[in-house]
Structure formats: structure tokens, C-alpha cells
Amino acid sequence: MLTAMAERDRGWRRAALSQAGLVTRAQLAANGVSRATTGYRVTHERWQVVAPSVICTTTGELTPTQRLWLGVLHGGEGALVAGVHALELAGLKNWERDDVTVLVPYAKSVPTSLDGFRFVRTRRALADMRSRAGGVPRCRPEPAALLFAAEDRSARTAQGLVAAVVQQRLTTPERLAAWLDDLRPLRRSRLLHDVLGEISGGAQSVAEIDVKRLCRSFGLALPRRQVRRRDGDGRIRFTDCEWRLADGRTLVLEVDGIFYMDVESWEDDLSRQRALSAADRVIVRCTSREIRDEPERLARDLAALGVSAA
DSSP states (O other): OOOHHHHHHHHHHHHHHHTTTEEEHHHHHHTTOOHHHHHHHHHHSOOEEEETTEEESSOSSOOHHHHHHHHHHHHOTTOEEOHHHHHHHHTOOSOOOSSEEEEEETTSOOOOOOTTEEEEEEOSOHHHHBOSSSSSOBBOHHHHHHHHHHHSSOHHHHHHHHHHHHHTTSSOHHHHHHHHHHHOSOTTHHHHHHHHHHHHTTOOSHHHHHHHHHHHHTTBOOOEEEEEEEOTTSOEEEEEEEEEOTTSOEEEEEEEOGGGGSHHHHHHHHHHHHHHOBTTEEEEEEEHHHHHHOHHHHHHHHHHTTOOBO
């Protein structure tokens, strides 16, 4: 039979195992580990004090998962990882952010500042927003995306993230729309409502949404979007926007985003363009910046290439 001391030791180890090696001082105390014992282990057993109330029982730099656990443990009971980091845990790709946003109940005081973390008090019911997935306590994809979109400085980034979570199949426009109603009042709610309507209509990215708005603003025919094509090697590809021209040819517009600054991505896209080219298919390209900052010029070019009036 285990002694009382061994049982207490098992208790904090079980907590540490479920929290990527991190435990709070309160959890240690609840399992009979005194402050003196904790201090001894920090000094002699290479534990780390990573926050005033949080101890790491492993050595070295914290892993990404340990950083997230640090945020919620320092945030206190009910705290949730939010924003892009919550979405990354759900599977989001290509949306890295350095600082971790952690939501804490409004009834609590704001936790002491911690480098690399942003603690936000909210009156919203965090229990309702919590993901049912195991691991680090975090927001569901819908409130994580919408709250990020409401608070980010850039409206374009906000729209891009909402489009990305749908495109990457983390959620659906319908679920986002339902949460948008639940979270009101919410900054940019009207814009986000319109974006969800565009996505429900078939837009897969913020660039496609921008092209559709450009066509409506300048009286051009709306394109077909995400058209399924088989390239010269027999692989299935999807083009961004297509128009059927009066002479029977097809005009394809491919929109390059910021990720095309990467040389390998740029070369891959050039190869993709060649594979999709055909005698009756004209492929032109633009950047997402041009759609945003020079829409009149792009609309003029599309009209000159044969895109008809709406």
C-alpha cells in the first residue's frame, strides 16, 4: 500500500502529466508539497518558476504546448486560450502569431503581466465558448475566430481569417453566423455578417470576396470561382476566378497573396500556371494588394481583356 507521502507525490505528478509538465503552486499545496519543498526542488532538481504561481517540472525552454498551458494556468480558473493559438490547436495553418491571447472571467482581476501573453477579461460565458476537445483549455473555433476578427487592427486580416477557418474546414459559415449573433454586441459584426454571406455564396478566400466586390462596383460580370480543372499532368486544380469571353475563350484571374513572396511558392505557382494554360484559356495574375488599393485599374484591365458588363 502506498504511503500518504507517495500518494501525494502521485497526485501532483498526475496533474503535471496532464498539463505538459506544468503545475500551479496551489496544486502542489493541495497534494501536500510545501513551499519549502518546492523551493528545494527548484534549486536542486531543476524545476523552473515560469510565473509567480506556476512551476515547470522540466528543464530547458518551454515547448509551444507548455507556453499555452502557462497562459491558462497563470490566467486562473476558467481561463481559455483564444485567437489564432486556439485555432492552431484546431488545425489552422499559415496564421502564426507571437503573443498568446488568454481570456479570463471578468470577475477576476487581470493577471499580472507575462511576457508573450495578452490577458483579456470578458463578461461572456467562457464555459459556453470552451472547446470540448482535450488538452489545453481553449475556445471553440467559432468564438476564437470571431473575437480575433473583431479586435484585430486590420479589417482585411479579420476577413481573411474568417475565410481561412471555413476554407480549411474548421467550421462552416452557418455555425459562424450563429455565433456572431450570440456574441453581439461585437465590433465589425456587420462586416463579418456580409463576409459570411459572401463565403456562403462560394468565395473561398478574402481575395475572391474582393474580386466579387470589385466586379459589382465597376459593373463587370461576376466570375465563376474555384473552378475545377484538370492540368496537363492529369491533376485536379482549382482556379481562383474565370470568365467566359465573347470569342469563346476563357479568361482566368489568379490572385497572388502575401505568401507568394516565398520563392518556392512563387515557382510552384508559375508551374501551376503553365500546367493550366491552353489555347482557349488566357491566364492573368494580380496581387491581393492591387485588388484592395488599385481596383479601378484592375477593372479597366479586365474589361480590356474582354470581361463583359454585368
